[in-house]
Amino acid sequence: MPELPEVETMRRGILGIVGSRIADVQRAACRKRPILIEPTMARFRRQTTGATITEIGRLGKRVIVYLDARAAMIFEPRMTGLVLLTEPPTREHLRLRVHLEGGPHNELLYWDRRGLGCVRLLSLEALANRYDDATLGPDALVITADQLAERLGGSRRSIKVALLDQRAVAGVGNLYAAEILHLAAIHPERRCNRIRRPEWDRIHAAMIEVLESAIHHEGSTLSDGTYRNALNVAGGYQNHHRVYDREGKPCLNCGAGEIQRIVQAQRATFFCPTCQPRSTRRPPRGGRGA
C-alpha cells in the first residue's frame, strides 16, 4: 500500500543516516520465504559493506540509498514493506538488517509482512537504465500538467486505471488515485482521450494537493495498521480520506451523495456520483475544508 506519500515519509525519516558507513548487512532471522535480494545476498553484502551513505532519494514508490555516489540500494516496499531505524512491528517479518557506524543510528531495517517487496543493489548506470523514462514516468510531484495531458491523453483507458500506470506518472497508487479524482471532480471511468485540457489541469492540481497534504500528515495507515514511518509511528492522512474505503457513507464534499465502490482493472475504486458525474459539466463544489 505504500504510495508516494508513504515512501516519501520513509525517505525523510532516514535522512539521518547520510554520512554513516555500512558496517555489515545480513538477512534477518525470518523463517518466511526470503524476499528477493538482487543481485544475490552475498554480492549485496560484499559490495555495500564499507560504503558511506551519501544521499537518500526516491524513485516513484522506491527509497534509494546512494553509496559513495557510485551505487544505490533500492528498497521497494510494494504492499507491506517498511524501512525503519527502530524496532520493527514484529520480529517475525524482519527481512534485512543493515548495520551502520559513524552516525546517530546503529541500523537500517527492512521489514515486510507479506514479503512481496524487494531490495536491490545497482550501479548508478544500471539504475538509470532500469528506470528510464519509458519504464518509469516523471514523478507525480514534478510532472507538469502539459506532460500529464500528453502522456495520458491519447489512451482509451479510464483515467483511474491510467493514473496507476507508473510508466505514465510515477507514485500514484490505488488509494490516492481515488482521492485525486474526487478532489478534481472527475468520474473515475472517464476515458483519457475524452478528457479535455481544463480537466487535465484540475487533475494535475488535485494530484499535487492530495499528495502534498498526505506527505504533511506522514501518509495513510489503514485499518490493518501496517504502514509506519521510519520510527514505527503511524501516519495520519487516513483521517482525511474523502472517498477511499468509505462506501455507503455520505460524501464529505457535497453531503448529499453516497460514496460508491466499483471495481476497475480488478481494483476497488471509490467515488461520489454527485461530485464526480460522467458528464463533463463541472458540478458545484461545497466547502473544501468541511
Added chain:
DNA sequence: CCCCAGTCCTGCGGGC
C-alpha cells in the same frame, strides 16, 4: 502497441 487477467504473499474479516 495497448490493455487486461493472473501471479506472488500474508493476515484479516465475513459468512456459515
Added chain:
DNA sequence: TGCCCGCAGGACTGGG
C-alpha cells in the same frame, strides 16, 4: 466458537 474462503493492491508477466 471455529474454520475457510476471499480480499487487500504493489510490480511484473503472458497472452489476446
